[in-house]
Amino acid sequence: MIELEQLRYVRLGTRDLQEASEFATGVLGLQHVRTESSRAYFRSDYRDHTLCYVLTESHYASFAFDVRTPEVLERARQAVADFGLKPRFGTEDECADRRVKAFIVFEDRTGNSIEIVLRPLMSGWRYFPGRDAGVTGLQSIALRSMSVDDERLWTTVFNGRISDWVGDACYIRIDRLHHRLSLHPSSRAGVLAVGFEIEGIDQLMQANYFLKNRQIRIKHGPGREPTSGQMFITFEGPDGVLFRFATGMTTIADDRAHLPRQFPDAPSSYCAWGSEVAIKELAGARPLADIEMRIP
Secondary structure (H helix, E strand, O other), rough: OOOOOOOOOOEEEEEEHHHHHHHHHHHOOOOOEEOOEEEEEEOOOOOOOOOEEEOOOOEEEEEEEEEHHHHHHHHHHHHHHHHOOEEEEHHHHHHHOOOOOOEEEEEEEEOEEEEEEOOEOOOOOOOOOOOOOOOOEEEEEEEEOOOOOOOOOOOHHHHOOEEEEEEEEEEEEOOEEOOOOOEEOOOOOOEEEEEEEEOOOHHHHHHHHHHHOOOOOOEEEEOOOOOOOOHHHHEEEEEEEEEEEOOOOOEEEOOOOOOOEOOOOOHOOOOOOOOOOOOOHOOOOOOOHHHHHOOO
């Protein structure tokens, strides 16, 4: 089993790099690091970058976890290949683009692009936000999934542990936080939402009013997850990707003492406060088994 360390960054395609950059700094409150050719990089914490927008006409999205040593990276490549997927090492130019020493990239059964990186660049300078949104770091990523093998990938090849299920959606942790990754049954691939942790409930409610004043569509919340216990607000970003501000996620200190729970596939399982949800994958998604039967 391959030990993953941290969720490092998310890369998202955009048709308008200027608009996406203004959203990253003016709405998310991230710090602009640099813009190079067709890419713009943003910080949310001590890492060199946690969000990169890439100018493209395609629906590009990728995200990365890191590992500790070259030996673990090679074992990850072999384990992913043994699982039946097709990993490859990144080129020198691709490593420079991501500010890492080495990485592998592959697609899961659904078609989501995943990167495992070695020695990602850190920053020695304090993070300075684009606006005072209270962001403290990249927290989690939600993926669309069309295959139960996506769950098996994270829990058998990698060191992911199931924290809870909502219907066939699953929440997966790699450290003490309730989840760093969630998989949601869908009819297509892609990043569903990118989550940033914020300081507290005051910043959450400030975000609620800020988003409404800017006429940015709130898709879910403010609310509280029955699974993780975190308070959240989910809103629409460029090119159809959702973003989430969240605070107060439960930690699980002892894996042996935690029994994953099964929640019903219903909107109430996603919000204990009863906020309306305008996200298809969180409102009565089909079982993965049914979706798989429709895949040629």
